[in-house]
Amino acid sequence: MKQDNKRNFKKILKPAKWIKKHFGWLSVSFAWLKRKFKWMRYLNPSRYLKILDWYIIRKFIGTYFYSIALIISISIVFDINENLAKFTQYHAPLKAIVVDYYMNFVPYFANLFSPLFVFIAVIFFTSKLAGNSEIISMLAAGVSFKRLMRPYMISAALISLLTFFLGAFVIPKGTIIKQNFETMYKNKKRNTSSENVQLQVGKGVIAYIQHYDNNLKKGYGFCLDKFENKKLVSHMTASEIQYDTISDSKYHWKARNWRIRQLRGMRETITSGSVKDTIIMMEPTDLVFSKGQQETFTSPQLKEYISKQIDRGSSNVVQYEVEYHKRIATSFASFILTTIGLSLSSRKRKGGMGLYLGIGLALSFAYIMLQTVSATFAINADTPPILAAWIPNIIFTVVAYFCYRKAPN
Numbered sequence: 001m002k003q004d005n006k007r008n009f010k011k012i013l014k015p016a017k018w019i020k021k022h023f024g025w026l027s028v029s030f031a032w033l034k035r036k037f038k039w040m041r042y043l044n045p046s047r048y049l050k051i052l053d054w055y056i057i058r059k060f061i062g063t064y065f066y067s068i069a070l071i072i073s074i075s076i077v078f079d080i081n082e083n084l085a086k087f088t089q090y091h092a093p094l095k096a097i098v099v100d101y102y103m104n105f106v107p108y109f110a111n112l113f114s115p116l117f118v119f120i121a122v123i124f125f126t127s128k129l130a131g132n133s134e135i136i137s138m139l140a141a142g143v144s145f146k147r148l149m150r151p152y153m154i155s156a157a158l159i160s161l162l163t164f165f166l167g168a169f170v171i172p173k174g175t176i177i178k179q180n181f182e183t184m185y186k187n188k189k190r191n192t193s194s195e196n197v198q199l200q201v202g203k204g205v206i207a208y209i210q211h212y213d214n215n216l217k218k219g220y221g222f223c224l225d226k227f228e229n230k231k232l233v234s235h236m237t238a239s240e241i242q243y244d245t246i247s248d249s250k251y252h253w254k255a256r257n258w259r260i261r262q263l264r265g266m267r268e269t270i271t272s273g274s275v276k277d278t279i280i281m282m283e284p285t286d287l288v289f290s291k292g293q294q295e296t297f298t299s300p301q302l303k304e305y306i307s308k309q310i311d312r313g314s315s316n317v318v319q320y321e322v323e324y325h326k327r328i329a330t331s332f333a334s335f336i337l338t339t340i341g342l343s344l345s346s347r348k349r350k351g352g353m354g355l356y357l358g359i360g361l362a363l364s365f366a367y368i369m370l371q372t373v374s375a376t377f378a379i380n381a382d383t384p385p386i387l388a389a390w391i392p393n394i395i396f397t398v399v400a401y402f403c404y405r406k407a408p409n
Contacts, residue, residue, distance in 0.1 A: 104174035122341030
């Protein structure tokens, strides 16, 4: 029996020896990689997040998305009730209503009221933890209030990154689709033309269009003047100018019935023709301004547009600067409102969480309202756009610090 066991053991061991002989270099390589990348163990979240942290993060994130789903569902019901007659009147197809409108309606309003959802989530589940004496148990076990804030801040960081990514890259593209749907099926007409447009398209180059139709991407009564040392050196006119939408490059225009006067001292050269392909550093978005246009640009596009308009000396750029800075400032609201919510709701009180949920809602609405008011100040009262975007965060940071100092330790 023993001999049979030895034979079976040798049969099992033989392939293992063969593998070790021919593929031993793999184990050596893995050992070398393990030594070289030993520092990567510090990137493992389990080194820093304990059971308590995961418990609070799951509660926070779960309550946050639950509150979003609940409130947005109610908003959709009210919106359908309000717009059903218009959808029926303009024969909006069901697919367009669901995909083009409501699939972009949900992320837009969820991101807009994200500070409110953060506050509700923190107040709701933290008050429940305090009511069950879980917060008291944590503090009694030696967990400081500062240590208790760690999972809250990690959750706020995740929500902040999500909010910024949606606001800067995803929602602007969806807003274009949503606005096109509203133009077709909600009778919400957008500005599609402009009169007497004049702008600087390059250093010392001024363009003028008497009338521009954005639907046709065509301008009438075009004029292009080029100056050197404050002297006119070239004057181009065209009865029509058409933007080439199928060109591989930007700024490609076709001028019809054009005429160019070249001025060199006392000499003047005139050339003309029927059709001319030319590059002019302007686009249709530079010629027609519609309400809410800044919401249709992603953050990189917004930054490029602002820089271009400032170089051209345009004064219609404040709302674009406010929108750019507001997207960054709003993402930091998660940290501020999380601190306020935790500080208000972490103490166990008689009567439940009703009072502090009301305070939380009031503060959230005050934050959203202050954002709108500060943006209006920037546009109408010459307040610097970056200051206008950060005023709500500055004020509520002071409130958060005061609440944190009064929180239980």
